[in-house]
Amino acid sequence: MKRVIQFNISKEDGYYTAEGVGVPVVTQEKTLDETVANVHEALSLYFEGEDLSELGFAPDPSPFINLELEPIHA
Numbered sequence: 001m002k003r004v005i006q007f008n009i010s011k012e013d014g015y016y017t018a019e020g021v022g023v024p025v026v027t028q029e030k031t032l033d034e035t036v037a038n039v040h041e042a043l044s045l046y047f048e049g050e051d052l053s054e055l056g057f058a059p060d061p062s063p064f065i066n067l068e069l070e071p072i073h074a
Contacts, residue, residue, distance in 0.1 A: 001058040007039055010068040018065070032067075039063050 006021040009032070016035040017028040025046050027038035043063060052059055 001053065002056055003058045003061055004064045005043065005057070005061050007063055007065045008068065009035060009065055011070070036065065039065070 002022075005023055007018045007025075008021060009016055009018045011017075015028045015030060016032050017026065018035050018039050019026050023043075023046065025039070025042045027035065027042045029035040029038055040063065043061075047055075047057075052061070
């Protein structure tokens, strides 16, 4: 059973975009805080009415977020 749902967040053109890894969930916002809040809401909607165990998830999975930082210019 999966206890963690991984998301990758990147910033482009003034927006943060969060893409789920292994789940079809994508969301974006202007701030990082709003994007993280959207991840929680989108996951709730994605799992609404579903049996998590049938999808291979533990009863209380939590998002794990990777944030892609801007490139380093040396």
